[in-house]
Amino acid sequence: MHTDTRTLPDNTLIEGDLCIIGAGAAGISMALDWLGRPEKVVLLEGGGFEYEEAIQDSYDGPGSGQKYYPLKASRLHYFGGTTGHWAGMCSPFDAIDFRARPWVPHSGWPIDKSALDPYYKKAHSPLQLGPYPYDFDFWRQELPNAKALPLDPGVVSNKMWQYSEARFGPLYRDTLANAHNIALYTHAKVVELVANETVTQLKEVRLQMLDGKTHRVRARQFVLACGAIQNARLLLASNQQAAAGLGNAHDLVGRYFQEHLEIASAECWFFKPQPMSLYTYTWRKTRASAELALAEQIQERHQILNGTVSFTPLPIGKYRTPKMQSYQDKDPRKAWQNMNDQWQKTLKKAAEVENGPVQWAYQLNTRIEQAPNPESRVTLESERDAFGLPRAKLHWALTALDKRSIRTLYEILGQQLGIQGLGRIRLNDWLRDEKDTGFPDSTNAGWHHMGTTRMHEDPKKGVVDANCKVHGLHNLYVAGSACYPTSGAPNPTLTLVALSLRLSEYLKKGC
Amino acid sequence: MKYRFPAYLYTERAGSGTPSLTPLTPLILNPMNRTRFIWLSSLGGAALLSPLGWHGCTPGEEEVLLAVPESLLPICDRETLIQIGVSYLEMQPGEHQKSMLVKLLKAKAGDRWETGQKPLEQILAEEFLLGETVEVDGWLLARTEARQCALYSLINP
Numbered sequence: 017m018h019t020d021t022r023t024l025p026d027n028t029l030i031e032g033d034l035c036i037i038g039a040g041a042a043g044i045s046m047a048l049d050w051l052g053r054p055e056k057v058v059l060l061e062g063g064g065f066e067y068e069e070a071i072q073d074s075y076d077g078p079g080s081g082q083k084y085y086p087l088k089a090s091r092l093h094y095f096g097g098t099t100g101h102w103a104g105m106c107s108p109f110d111a112i113d114f115r116a117r118p119w120v121p122h123s124g125w126p127i128d129k130s131a132l133d134p135y136y137k138k139a140h141s142p143l144q145l146g147p148y149p150y151d152f153d154f155w156r157q158e159l160p161n162a163k164a165l166p167l168d169p170g171v172v173s174n175k176m177w178q179y180s181e182a183r184f185g186p187l188y189r190d191t192l193a194n195a196h197n198i199a200l201y202t203h204a205k206v207v208e209l210v211a212n213e214t215v216t217q218l219k220e221v222r223l224q225m226l227d228g229k230t231h232r233v234r235a236r237q238f239v240l241a242c243g244a245i246q247n248a249r250l251l252l253a254s255n256q257q258a259a260a261g262l263g264n265a266h267d268l269v270g271r272y273f274q275e276h277l278e279i280a281s282a283e284c285w286f287f288k289p290q291p292m293s294l295y296t297y298t299w300r301k302t303r304a305s306a307e308l309a310l311a312e313q314i315q316e317r318h319q320i321l322n323g324t325v326s327f328t329p330l331p332i333g334k335y336r337t338p339k340m341q342s343y344q345d346k347d348p349r350k351a352w353q354n355m356n357d358q359w360q361k362t363l364k365k366a367a368e369v370e371n372g373p374v375q376w377a378y379q380l381n382t383r384i385e386q387a388p389n390p391e392s393r394v395t396l397e398s399e400r401d402a403f404g405l406p407r408a409k410l411h412w413a414l415t416a417l418d419k420r421s422i423r424t425l426y427e428i429l430g431q432q433l434g435i436q437g438l439g440r441i442r443l444n445d446w447l448r449d450e451k452d453t454g455f456p457d458s459t460n461a462g463w464h465h466m467g468t469t470r471m472h473e474d475p476k477k478g479v480v481d482a483n484c485k486v487h488g489l490h491n492l493y494v495a496g497s498a499c500y501p502t503s504g505a506p507n508p509t510l511t512l513v514a515l516s517l518r519l520s521e522y523l524k525k526g527c
Numbered sequence: 528m529k530y531r532f533p534a535y536l537y538t539e540r541a542g543s544g545t546p547s548l549t550p551l552t553p554l555i556l557n558p559m560n561r562t563r564f565i566w567l568s569s570l571g572g573a574a575l576l577s578p579l580g581w582h583g584c585t586p587g588e589e590e591v592l593l594a595v596p597e598s599l600l601p602i603c604d605r606e607t608l609i610q611i612g613v614s615y616l617e618m619q620p621g622e623h624q625k626s627m628l629v630k631l632l633k634a635k636a637g638d639r640w641e642t643g644q645k646p647l648e649q650i651l652a653e654e655f656l657l658g659e660t661v662e663v664d665g666w667l668l669a670r671t672e673a674r675q676c677a678l679y680s681l682i683n684p
Binding site: 432 | 656668
């Protein structure tokens with residue numbers, strides 16, 4: 017059943033067994049997992065089925081620290097969420113990503129990878145991905161041209177990726193709107209989480225319409241699935257009963273905001289052409305491809321973060337405008353268009369490039385986790401949006417470990433290329449000074465928001481527990497990448513869907 | 528001894544402000560022996576008398592032969608090699624003498640380099656393996672090839 021909440025009479029009370037707040041990848045995956053069950057699931061989406069400027073504006077907010085994308089443009093606020101324009105890159109986190117690593121402050125999940133493995137496989141269904149295995153040996157059989165660079169596998173491995181084209185909005189709209197046990201409400205903007213008097217459980221959530229009407233939703237269990245920034249924003253803004261916000265007794269909500277650093281870092285000059293099919297990705301054609309990654313023992317030996325390296329032909333890479341520059345319009349549609357226009361110009365310039373070894377030279381692009389940093393955080397502004405909700409502010413802060421890890425990654429890769437006599441690596445300007453811990457304004461991020469309600473068994477160290485339940489509140493859970501204590505190297509969607517499906521199963525036992 | 532890099536061995540990229548990205552022509556991207564031949568040809572007739580190394584060369588010819596960073600020829604043009612050499616010497620002012628660099632390079636290669644018992648590629652691979660590397664202008668190089676560039680830059684000021 018679908019209802020446009022704007023059509024309801026003022027002060028309507030909506031009731032269900034499970035209330036999922038947010039209809040993006042996490043929320044929709046969970047709702048799909050409850051299809052056909054006896055429980056009534058209320059799925060709330062603040063936007064409609066299409067982009068609306070008045071709704072999207074709610075995501076606007078200031079930033080500080082490391083240069084970032086406009087917050088308004090960094091997420092899509094309608095049914096389907098940011099899957100509406102995502103690139104679809106999927107790969108599971110590595111086992112090391114879940115461990116407490118002494119050289120990475122605040123690292124360690126209360127669960128290990130084996131706890132997520134069955135859900136990774138299950139997540140392939142809503143994401144419409146291929147077979148679950150991600151090991152190179154499997155894909156070497158599947159992809160006839162998958163020839164790996166001859167590097168020492170004990171040092172450098174091939175991290176496999178698959179590509180989803182799933183746009184959750186058009187894909188799952190009818191399924192959920194027609195489901196007998198799913199009550200989908202669009203334009204259901206949640207502006208407050210209301211707890212009971214003892215602030216031990218959530219009583220209801222309050223919806224605000226632009227025309228002034230308000231509604232309430234009550235359920236036995238509530239799941240916040242609005243994305244890492246909006247989840248933190250809602251918890252912090254729900255401060256009528258807890259001055260610092262719900263779940264924030266230890267000043268952790270909004271902290272440890274993490275992104276993936278995606279940045280051109282070096283040039284790779286091969287002595288002769290190499291077979292690069294395995295490392296090449298073409299939209300809608302590539303089933304799976306690889307990026308280079310460092311073995312876990314190498315990360316440990318060098319005390320660095322986990323990251324991968326992708327290859328872009330240098331004629332393209334050297335003319336490419338950093339996304340952090342081309343994606344700066346507050347309107348995500350215009351930002352996307354501008355980025356695409358820049359890309360087309362890049363391709364045109366690259367086609368004019370000269371002959372010679374530059375034709376088999378590559379720009380090396382880092383994709384790396386961000387070290388958890390409590391000073392990298394989401395807070396509230398005094399200014400409010402049209403719904404009356406305080407705007408979010410993002411202070412994105414990187415650390416010396418982030419910079420050293422990237423530099424070390426290329427030192428190791430350069431060494432391996434040298435040992436094998438394959439070629440040489442040249443670090444980009446911004447990476448050459450070992451003592452410089454800063455990042456240039458051209459540093460790209462992946463539009464991956466993570467870590468603002470981090471998972472930890474100790475309420476003093478995390479907002480949610482190992483089951484994604486908010487500490488201190490019996491029936492409030494968080495679904496999605498906000499729960500990540502660390503961010504891994506891969507894009508977050510596959511893992512956040514897997515984590516949401518794990519939460520879903522946990523809730524089924526309780527409902 | 529001063530010579531000009533043969534014009535046909537490299538191309539200028541039109542409008543380029545970054546000569547380090549200027550590629551070589553495919554001519555120089557062929558197997559090492561051909562590359563070496565081209566390089567040695569460019570050095571003059573005396574060097575050709577001993578195409579496999581400096582054995583029997585005059586001291587000046589010896590320097591020239593040692594200064595050929597063969598490993599980098601497929602990817603670097605003359606200007607880049609000189610710039611690497613200049614930058615290396617700024618980092619290592621104690622090596623800012625041809626005689627010092629010749630001594631260091633010969634010490635590294637012993638009497639094997641020129642006889643082919645231990646090809647340059649192997650020496651460089653071992654240096655990478657042992658971490659005897661240096662970062663020059665962003666290039667991650669084996670120390671020997673960086674020293675070769677340094678010597679090359681001194682010969683071609």
